[in-house]
Amino acid sequence: MKIKEIRIIPKANARFFEIQYTYEAECIQRNLNTSNALAIDLGINNLVTAVSSMGESFIIDGRRLKSINQWFNKENARLQGIKEKQNFGRKPTKRQKTIARDRNNKVNDYMSKVARKVIDYCIKNDIGTLVVGYNETFQRGARI
Numbered sequence: 417m418k419i420k421e422i423r424i425i426p427k428a429n430a431r432f433f434e435i436q437y438t439y440e441a442e443c444i445q446r447n448l449n450t451s452n453a454l455a456i457d458l459g460i461n462n463l464v465t466a467v468s469s470m471g472e473s474f475i476i477d478g479r480r481l482k483s484i485n486q487w488f489n490k491e492n493a494r495l496q497g498i499k500e501k502q503n504f505g506r507k508p509t510k511r512q513k514t515i516a517r518d519r520n521n522k523v524n525d526y527m528s529k530v531a532r533k534v535i536d537y538c539i540k541n542d543i544g545t546l547v548v549g550y551n552e553t554f555q556r557g558a559r560i
């Protein structure tokens with residue numbers, strides 16, 4: 417493994433180090449069946465509602481993301497009220513930056529896990545076509 421780049425980023429009176437590594441990985445070429453499709457509908461309460469062309473379906477809950485955002489908005493409003501009473505100014509406080517970073521990390525983690533679950537499902541079920549939303553170009557006998 418070789419170090420490609422090191423960045424020192426000042427955030428909230430601290431230094432964060434971001435290190436990028438480069439390494440050789442063996443590329444696995446999967447020959448998935450492109451006539452099998454997975455249609456995905458994105459939403460709020462149900463983040464992912466998916467139906468395959470074989471008739472199987474699954475749902476990934478989105479209420480967890482709503483909960484994370486609701487907590488952040490509530491806590492940020494409380495901190496904003498305190499900040500205004502203290503005439504702090506327009507800049508966010510350290511605590512506001514901390515909860516924003518915490519929320520962003522949780523959202524990124526959850527979205528990465530959701531994407532991984534969808535891809536693993538496609539690989540496991542030999543699905544080579546992924547349709548997000550409405551798509552007229554992919555039709556197989558009946559509409560999905």
